[in-house]
Amino acid sequence: MEASSAAGRDTTPGIEEVLGVARRHSGEKVIKAVLFLAAATSVLITLGIVLSLAGETIQFFRDEAVTVGGFLTDANWTPLFKDPEFGVRPLVQGTLVITLIGMLVSVPLGIGTAIYLSEYAPRRVRAFVKPTLELLAGVPTVVFGYFALTFFTPTLLNNILHLDVSVFNGLAGGIIVGVMIIPTVASVAEDAMAAVPSSLREGAYGLGASKRQVSTRVVVPAALSGIVAAIVLGASRAVGETMIVLIAAGQVPTTSVDPRNPMETMTAFIGATGKGDIPTGSTGYKAIFAVGFTLFIITLLINTVAIRFVRRFRQVYD
Amino acid sequence: MVKTVPEAENPQIPAEPPAAPAAVSVPTPTVSHPEVVDNAIERPVFETRDLAVRYAGKPAVLGVSLKVPEKEITAFIGPSGCGKSTILRCLDRMNDLIPSATVEGTVLYHGHDLYGPGVDPVQVRKRIGMVFQKPNPFPKSIYENIAFGPRVLGLKGNMDEMVETALRRASLWDDVKDRLKDNAFGMSGGQQQRLCIARALATDPDVLLMDEPCSALDPISTGRIEDLMHELKNSVSIVIVTHNMQQAARVSDRTAFFIVDLDGGEDRRIGRLVEYGPTGRIFTNPHDTRTEEYVTGKFG
Numbered sequence: 001m002e003a004s005s006a007a008g009r010d011t012t013p014g015i016e017e018v019l020g021v022a023r024r025h026s027g028e029k030v031i032k033a034v035l036f037l038a039a040a041t042s043v044l045i046t047l048g049i050v051l052s053l054a055g056e057t058i059q060f061f062r063d064e065a066v067t068v069g070g071f072l073t074d075a076n077w078t079p080l081f082k083d084p085e086f087g088v089r090p091l092v093q094g095t096l097v098i099t100l101i102g103m104l105v106s107v108p109l110g111i112g113t114a115i116y117l118s119e120y121a122p123r124r125v126r127a128f129v130k131p132t133l134e135l136l137a138g139v140p141t142v143v144f145g146y147f148a149l150t151f152f153t154p155t156l157l158n159n160i161l162h163l164d165v166s167v168f169n170g171l172a173g174g175i176i177v178g179v180m181i182i183p184t185v186a187s188v189a190e191d192a193m194a195a196v197p198s199s200l201r202e203g204a205y206g207l208g209a210s211k212r213q214v215s216t217r218v219v220v221p222a223a224l225s226g227i228v229a230a231i232v233l234g235a236s237r238a239v240g241e242t243m244i245v246l247i248a249a250g251q252v253p254t255t256s257v258d259p260r261n262p263m264e265t266m267t268a269f270i271g272a273t274g275k276g277d278i279p280t281g282s283t284g285y286k287a288i289f290a291v292g293f294t295l296f297i298i299t300l301l302i303n304t305v306a307i308r309f310v311r312r313f314r315q316v317y318d
Numbered sequence: 319m320v321k322t323v324p325e326a327e328n329p330q331i332p333a334e335p336p337a338a339p340a341a342v343s344v345p346t347p348t349v350s351h352p353e354v355v356d357n358a359i360e361r362p363v364f365e366t367r368d369l370a371v372r373y374a375g376k377p378a379v380l381g382v383s384l385k386v387p388e389k390e391i392t393a394f395i396g397p398s399g400c401g402k403s404t405i406l407r408c409l410d411r412m413n414d415l416i417p418s419a420t421v422e423g424t425v426l427y428h429g430h431d432l433y434g435p436g437v438d439p440v441q442v443r444k445r446i447g448m449v450f451q452k453p454n455p456f457p458k459s460i461y462e463n464i465a466f467g468p469r470v471l472g473l474k475g476n477m478d479e480m481v482e483t484a485l486r487r488a489s490l491w492d493d494v495k496d497r498l499k500d501n502a503f504g505m506s507g508g509q510q511q512r513l514c515i516a517r518a519l520a521t522d523p524d525v526l527l528m529d530e531p532c533s534a535l536d537p538i539s540t541g542r543i544e545d546l547m548h549e550l551k552n553s554v555s556i557v558i559v560t561h562n563m564q565q566a567a568r569v570s571d572r573t574a575f576f577i578v579d580l581d582g583g584e585d586r587r588i589g590r591l592v593e594y595g596p597t598g599r600i601f602t603n604p605h606d607t608r609t610e611e612y613v614t615g616k617f618g
Contacts, residue, residue, distance in 0.1 A: 204466070222456070
């Protein structure tokens, strides 16, 4: 007994040495701190953006020419006129119309592309289509904008389809915004479908399902949360898209929802006004931030609803 | 073991000589031992003749000729890589889903060539049910899982009744009748596998192919599946692939023993059928020494 405990004591210093490696973990702490800073950066930047937006927005609403009720309900947006009106509705409406058109284009084409690539495409076709899609995603939006303005509107919409649209119009802007976000929707949706375990497909094939039935009744429902995420991501990009709408849709804030006419979105107003020679501190200048804040709220709403939906339908496969 | 088959008719029947080598791109290695195949079955559900499967031209399993009896349980056993699952998947044309797989030889289903011209694999799978290694319920409700097959087939009739019948046949009804709308993922592994069996039964197939259905289950769930198989064999023919020799001995009426043939070298592992006959005889009086070594646990 004594001997064995003595022997145990003899080995203790050795054990301490072994357990002492904790000291070597100081490097670990540095790494942890650096990584924490990296993660904190995006949070801090978001916070900074919100604060700077909120500050100027509050200033904007303190202006005697502005009321919150008028901002939300007035039908005219003429902040730079001599006798300005600050009703944000035309801008919000322009954004919604263009986003809606964009989604009408991008959702069917994007989801269709995703189903084709994930379920139908032979390997060789896939190897060609995927990089092409990524190429489309890499086209600068200013190029899309001039494509809409100088080709899409005059040649396709007017000369071929005879839709009799204005030079600047919401239709071309919306459709090209939709084209721009097809790769986003397709790629996120395809990832979701590829993540559906092949055992589910086998199960369905084993029951005598055709390829179409396997795709529409098993793969798409099983990937639903990811597909919704793809659509929301696309919608967020459409709401936030600036260059295409600025170039192709015009700068006429209007409550008309006829997309053949020029319309102005919130982003187009911010972009156009921000680059103009508007004096800092003027009501017009502060209006930029108020519109930016409104845009921020709208995107936040979309994302919150989407996250709820995605959580509710998310299926975890082991 | 309860045996419903008449005991081995004539076990000494020599195997059919390997059919004349077909014109194939990869040379077929010669068989070192003739297989001992007892194919004395009157009205087989399936009959394979010199069935072979290749992946990207490389042979995976060669020269399988056997008859699967009706309303009995046939087990395919053998070590990993012996091609038993591959052969099973030929019986409902699941191998068609693997682009690199090619199937040679003949598979007759009630005398009809399953790989004949104009045969639609989708139609084949509507008649032949399959249960997989890992339970693979759809991420839908229990009810919708069962209703999937009838809906895909466009079956007319009372769906509630069809769902109940299928769940009863899989002895799952009492477990789930109060939560048919719940997601199937909330069930235990054994229940999920019985759900998959019920799902396959919902379209009333005449054959059930089971690919190691209990490999992911605990012994109690395994026992319930085996009991279920005994009940089902009155109404469906069952072919089961299993790693578990005791399971084959417990549930099956006939057993086919496959082996990995290394004749072609280490990188050319080829599955072959070694012996096929009534389960009792395979386990108590195997004619091939390799079968004997396997069933007595000397390898595998």
